[in-house]
Amino acid sequence: MKQSLKKEDLTRLFVGIAVGITAGIGLGWLFLTGKGAQYRSQISRRFQEGLSDKAAEVIDKKTIIPKKAAKLATDAVIKD
Template sequence: MKNPFKKEDHTGLIVGIAVGITAGIGLGWLFLTDKGAQYRRQITRKIKEGISDSAAGLIDKKTIIPKKVAKVATDAVIKD
């Protein structure tokens, strides 16, 4: 039988609600404002650049193709 006088811990629920509200506000700002659209473009560029660098590094490591040449090829594949 449960103790009716023992307090239940709702910390996880409160943290989850706070994270959800924060994420919702952040996504709303990114998608509903002009400044957010600029940040989305910057984030997209950085992600594509990171993927291209990672792919070029992997190609350089696994083949005889130099990283500079592989970078040109991966940039052509991952267009802006």
């Protein structure tokens, strides 16, 4: 009788299950706890700041608008 799963396949399976469980616990913590809501807010704010900075850089490189002015404009557009 031929064995269908090799040791490497089982290792990948267990690693995949462990990663899935860890991701599920992390997402559960982010969405189901008060501390997680605060952390989500921080993540969102940092993402928006990074997006605004990157957009200002692109505008500065592709146009004659200085980065400071572009940053003010992108902050106004991205702001909630």
